[in-house]
Amino acid sequence: MDKMPITANGYRQLEAELKKLKSNDRPEIIEAIAAAREHGDLSENAEYHSARERQSFIEGRIAELEDRIARAEIIEPSKLGGDTVKFGATIHVVDEDTDEQLVYQIVGEYEADIDKGMLSLSAPLSRAMIGKSIGDSVEVTTPKGSKAYEILDISYK
Template sequence: MADVSYYTKEGLENLKEELQQLKTTGRAKIANAIAEARDKGDLSENAEYDAAKEAQGLHETKIAKLEETLSNARLLDESKLDMSKVLALSIVKIKNVKNGATMSYQLVSESEADLKAGKISVASPIAKGLLGKSVGDKTEIQVPAGKMEFEILEISR
């Protein structure tokens, strides 16, 4: 059974747009490349044709994976989420207890994660250590660089 992933409305729309683009524009480009390579003659010794067919296979695999992701995607209704605990889609302001640095992250699905935008995957070590915690809680999280202790300052949506 595939894992269910939770998405924001924006993230789900982005996935649908990407799938639509792959099915239309992407397939058309590959079909043109195959047709051009086929027109160049003997297919048994045509590396361009082989490359275009391989690209087509990879493209169809990507479409299939995206369709599977969408079939297991669930839209979270943010208005019904508990604001007292850290959950998926929570925006969490945390403080590194050791050096006093504060950071703010939104916990999102793996495909929506973008560290530059302050969005981390719920599957990441930091997010896993924060899930279920409340404001004022301190948590020790094992990260690749070692153990870090964080205090939860604020939870919002």
Template sequence: MKMDKEIVLTYNRLKELEAELEYLKTEKRKEVSEKIKVARGFGDLSENAEYDEAKKEQGEVEVKIVSLEKMLKNAKVIDEDEIDTSKVAVGTKVKIYDMDFEEEVSYEIVGSTEASPDQNKISDESPLGRALIGAKPEEVVTVESPNGEYQVKILEISK
């Protein structure tokens, strides 16, 4: 039996996903069901675009519900109090010095479902995230990215 991959989440992200799941199961399901009912009233289902569209949306909603349920079942929530700032880990914020661009950049290391590069939240599975995990302050790590290797120095780790 294949084990499902553990999903690492912050408490806030867990609450967001639970709220989305609740919305999909209650309000969205009813909304789509109502669309199907209305579309059925238009008659011939073989040439009923509204019906086809509503059924398609229903399928998408159900797939999203199953996906969220699976994700939440495999969720591991990061306990803020247990975050160790002696090394880079999921849940830490890290300030690095990019040696190629000669600039300081700060990132928050998050699980893959929370990654948002435009908000400087990088996944532990990204090339930079993978290279940083386990590194300590003052350490220089090599990042293997699709564009080649580069080095960064860890300046500071915080919560």
């Protein structure tokens, strides 16, 4: 079983979702299934089939989260450091074409969210920046063409 790097914050989010599914969603769906059964013939009972479908989704998500938590290797970015980009780094870059400044943090696969500036460790931009230093330029091929970024700052928080 391969370990997957994750920040402490990302790990807490996985645990919180798992707890919610087990303590809230699972009991609610069990009650919904029981209530739907009381309506009689299950073959034409849309409420029952909908509840069973939801139960299947919840149980699948619980199994997925338990696997992710079991494989998680928690890495605390604030305990890292250095002057090169690695997992957990918060990187300030400038788009060399548009002069737009952007901030990204390199995080684990499970916590990536581009809208929040959280790049997966395996994302093309992350892979291009790993090992680079302030002042280095990286070029990334995207579906819209090639983009060049200069690294302005690297921090670990």
